[in-house]
Amino acid sequence: MLFFSILLLLGASILSSAEHTSNWAVLVSTSRFWFNYRHLANVLSLYRTVKRLGIPDSQIILMLPDDMACNPRNVFPGTVYNNADRALDLYGDNIEVDYRGYEVTVENFIRLLTDRFGDDVPRSKRLLTDDRSNILIYMTGHGGNEFLKFQDAEEISAFDLADAFAQMWEKKRYHEMLFMIDTCQANTMYSKFYSPNIIATGSSEIDESSYSHHADNDVGVAVIDRYTYYNLEFLETQVREQGSKLNLGDLFDSYDEEQIHSRPGFRYDLFEGGAEAARARKVMDFFGNVQNVEVQGEADAASWNATSWKEELQALQNLVEEAQKRHNASAPGPEHSRAAADGASVTFRGLNHGVAAKVQVENTWSKQVMGATALLGCAAVWMLGSYFDTAK
Amino acid sequence: MGVDKQTVLLFAAAAAVRLFLFIAFPSLPDLLTGRVEVSTPITSFKRLQEGLFLYTHNVSPYDGGVFHQAPLLLPIFALLPNVSTHPLPTAIVYIALDLLGAYALVRTAESGESVTSRLYTSPRKHLSWSSAAIGASFLLNPFTIVTCLARSTSAFTNCAILFAIFKATAGHSFHLVLSLAVASYTSLYPILLAPPLLILCYDRQVRQAAAKPTVPSPVTFAIQHTGGLVAAIGCLLCISYMLTGSWEFIGSTYGFHLLLPDLTPNVGLWWYFFTEMFDSFREFFLAVFWLHMASYVGGLTLRLREQPLFAIVALLGIFAIFLPYPSVSETAVFVGCLSLYSHVFPLMRYAFLSSTVLLYATFFGPAFYHLWIYAGSGNANFFYAITLVWSLALIMILGDSLFAVLRDEWEAERPDMVGKEVRQI
Numbered sequence: 130m131l132f133f134s135i136l137l138l139l140g141a142s143i144l145s146s147a148e149h150t151s152n153w154a155v156l157v158s159t160s161r162f163w164f165n166y167r168h169l170a171n172v173l174s175l176y177r178t179v180k181r182l183g184i185p186d187s188q189i190i191l192m193l194p195d196d197m198a199c200n201p202r203n204v205f206p207g208t209v210y211n212n213a214d215r216a217l218d219l220y221g222d223n224i225e226v227d228y229r230g231y232e233v234t235v236e237n238f239i240r241l242l243t244d245r246f247g248d249d250v251p252r253s254k255r256l257l258t259d260d261r262s263n264i265l266i267y268m269t270g271h272g273g274n275e276f277l278k279f280q281d282a283e284e285i286s287a288f289d290l291a292d293a294f295a296q297m298w299e300k301k302r303y304h305e306m307l308f309m310i311d312t313c314q315a316n317t318m319y320s321k322f323y324s325p326n327i328i329a330t331g332s333s334e335i336d337e338s339s340y341s342h343h344a345d346n347d348v349g350v351a352v353i354d355r356y357t358y359y360n361l362e363f364l365e366t367q368v369r370e371q372g373s374k375l376n377l378g379d380l381f382d383s384y385d386e387e388q389i390h391s392r393p394g395f396r397y398d399l400f401e402g403g404a405e406a407a408r409a410r411k412v413m414d415f416f417g418n419v420q421n422v423e424v425q426g427e428a429d430a431a432s433w434n435a436t437s438w439k440e441e442l443q444a445l446q447n448l449v450e451e452a453q454k455r456h457n458a459s460a461p462g463p464e465h466s467r468a469a470a471d472g473a474s475v476t477f478r479g480l481n482h483g484v485a486a487k488v489q490v491e492n493t494w495s496k497q498v499m500g501a502t503a504l505l506g507c508a509a510v511w512m513l514g515s516y517f518d519t520a521k
Numbered sequence: 522m523g524v525d526k527q528t529v530l531l532f533a534a535a536a537a538v539r540l541f542l543f544i545a546f547p548s549l550p551d552l553l554t555g556r557v558e559v560s561t562p563i564t565s566f567k568r569l570q571e572g573l574f575l576y577t578h579n580v581s582p583y584d585g586g587v588f589h590q591a592p593l594l595l596p597i598f599a600l601l602p603n604v605s606t607h608p609l610p611t612a613i614v615y616i617a618l619d620l621l622g623a624y625a626l627v628r629t630a631e632s633g634e635s636v637t638s639r640l641y642t643s644p645r646k647h648l649s650w651s652s653a654a655i656g657a658s659f660l661l662n663p664f665t666i667v668t669c670l671a672r673s674t675s676a677f678t679n680c681a682i683l684f685a686i687f688k689a690t691a692g693h694s695f696h697l698v699l700s701l702a703v704a705s706y707t708s709l710y711p712i713l714l715a716p717p718l719l720i721l722c723y724d725r726q727v728r729q730a731a732a733k734p735t736v737p738s739p740v741t742f743a744i745q746h747t748g749g750l751v752a753a754i755g756c757l758l759c760i761s762y763m764l765t766g767s768w769e770f771i772g773s774t775y776g777f778h779l780l781l782p783d784l785t786p787n788v789g790l791w792w793y794f795f796t797e798m799f800d801s802f803r804e805f806f807l808a809v810f811w812l813h814m815a816s817y818v819g820g821l822t823l824r825l826r827e828q829p830l831f832a833i834v835a836l837l838g839i840f841a842i843f844l845p846y847p848s849v850s851e852t853a854v855f856v857g858c859l860s861l862y863s864h865v866f867p868l869m870r871y872a873f874l875s876s877t878v879l880l881y882a883t884f885f886g887p888a889f890y891h892l893w894i895y896a897g898s899g900n901a902n903f904f905y906a907i908t909l910v911w912s913l914a915l916i917m918i919l920g921d922s923l924f925a926v927l928r929d930e931w932e933a934e935r936p937d938m939v940g941k942e943v944r945q946i
Binding site for chain 1: 693
């Protein structure tokens with residue numbers, strides 16, 4: 130009997146999958162210079178979205194390689210817009226950039242993923258994930274066939290990225306990962322992954338460019354890319370609250386190649402359960418910060434004892450009532466003794482010190498009389514003095 | 522009384538000018554009260570109003586940390602109507618203070634002490650200005666007018682100092698002690714004028730005693746007067762204690778002078794130093810700066826033993842430069858008293874240069890302050906540079922006048938050197 134129940138328990142635990150317990154986001158833009166405004170706008174838009182959906186700044190790594198808001202060419206200084214209507218300032222006054230300017234390099238990015246840092250690197254610059262963390266990795270910039278350009282100076286290849294993810298898996302640094310990339314020939318970037326539990330999506334196939342959506346005539350440059358624009362449209366209009374049950378399949382189905390002007394791709398083969406399980410994952414599992422609750426023993430009714438739970442609750446209630454009775458019994462005692470001490474109060478002389486005095490216009494006449502007396506006294510002393518002086 | 526028609530006319534003109542400015546430009550007093558060259562944290566009229574409000578509302582005036590002036594000023598201003606609705610009575614009080622100070626200065630000039638002290642008579646005494654001219658150099662001095670308009674409480678100190686000088690030259694010990702006590706009570710620094718003032722009073726009393734049998738012994742004189750001074754200041758402090766109800770006013774007034782907690786810019790030298798001072802050195806440098814200022818008293822009094830009035834004037838110049846919170850009012854009283862020695866002006870070597878530098882600093886000070894604070898295109902160094910130029914001008918005037926007085930003394934011994942170039946080594 131015992132062996133059978135144990136087997137049942139084991140079976141139940143294998144079938145129920147472990148849920149993720151934290152959500153992280155790594156949002157990387159890799160482009161520098163004013164004409165790549167849209168890449169920073171892409172990243173800042175997603176930053177805003179994941180913050181809106183609940184991921185805190187401490188769990189977002191935001192990498193901005195250039196400063197568009199304070200760029201001398203920015204006609205609207207201190208702002209970054211992702212739409213020509215300029216209805217929303219992405220820069221705002223509450224963003225936390227973790228890697229900025231020349232800190233956004235391939236080396237730093239790989240170190241971030243694999244956590245190969247010295248002791249002096251602050252926590253805000255580290256990806257402190259564990260084996261139950263879901264990570265959203267979003268990258269945007271200029272890319273090509275199996276490479277992504279960082280800062281117009283170096284490149285990261287798809288192999289490097291795949292190896293970094295493999296290290297993460299070995300070090301148990303993620304539970305499930307959603308990799309999203311918006312560059313030219315983006316889908317080549319995820320083609321080399323080989324670690325499990327990664328869902329990948331990119332904006333365009335090999336030999337295909339990804340396009341910007343529209344430009345703002347006053348800012349002077351393109352402000353958002355098409356792939357990201359339609360992702361945002363789905364996320365901002367459909368995923369309205371943190372309890373949203375929409376899943377990745379809905380998000381991916383919303384892509385319209387006619388509008389994106391390129392063919393977005395998806396990779397499900399690394400994911401346990403394939404395309405079905407991957408598309409069934411909720412959008413909030415990666416973009417938000419909602420963790421599910423596991424109720425222990427739910428699968429096996431035999432191990433869940435309803436009566437013992439009720440008994441424990443009753444015992445707790447009895448304890449609380451006893452404590453309250455004890456408190457009420459002892460309370461009047463000390464209060465009485467305190468009141469007796471207050472009866473003998475100390476009187477203050479002159480202006481009260483230590484006690485807040487009531488500010489009111491009182492005793493003005495007495496003050497003026499006092500003042501006049503002091504002045505007259507001084508004058509009298511002066512007169513006396515003149516008598517003494519001239520008498521000499 | 523001894524005041525002639527010229528002096529009366531002068532007083533009337535000065536009062537008229539001040540009244541005119543008060544009435545014709547009603548916003549001018551408030552504007553000047555806000556200027557750092559005129560109002561310092563220890564003399565500002567705005568702070569006095571703040572303290573007055575607290576005083577009349579049953580709160581200790583020193584509670585706010587804003588008011589740092591002597592407590593006895595509060596009953597005086599409590600008697601006057603509210604200055605925002607009736608500015609004229611306050612204006613009249615300040616004009617009266619200016620006139621009283623000028624009266625004391627005129628009487629000092631008339632006593633002839635500046636040209637003929639007990640131990641020395643200047644060979645140039647015929648060159649000294651008339652007492653009306655000396656009064657005018659104080660009353661019609663723009664710095665004095667500005668101080669009066671800004672209703673700075675240093676007007677009380679100036680008036681008390683001038684009265685102390687007058688009473689010392691008249692030999693009236695009681696009044697001297699009282700005036701000096703009031704001056705020291707309102708601002709801390711006039712107590713340093715006690716040694717030369719006492720010597721001046723002693724000299725005058727000896728001169729007067731030539732007609733009477735009793736000549737006071739110096740030691741007894743010193744002890745009596747110091748004791749009187751201490752008693753007078755003690756009385757004033759006791760009255761203040763009764764007015765405010767505790768001794769905390771000492772920390773807020775004299776402690777404020779000594780410890781320099783407020784580093785608002787002014788025309789002095791201290792604020793800039795102390796903005797960049799490390800805390801561990803603060804007390805040391807405060808002690809050094811105060812000792813420096815106090816150290817001139819002994820030297821000047823001893824060297825100018827024969828002309829104690831000039832020792833006082835030179836010390837007033839020292840104070841105008843080296844006080845923790847100086848303003849143009851100290852310069853005003855210094856320049857006014859300096860005109861007592863107009864007979865040595867021809868001996869000054871670069872009077873034109875020093876007066877020009879003073880004018881230059883007077884005009885550029887507000888300009889650079891504006892650049893620093895309002896336009897934001899300058900920084901503190903601009904304004905501090907101008908205050909350094911201002912101090913330089915005052916030092917030049919002081920040094921040159923000291924040279925002139927000493928040369929005058931020297932020419933009394935060596936009449937053959939009159940008119941010859943002298944090189945100071």
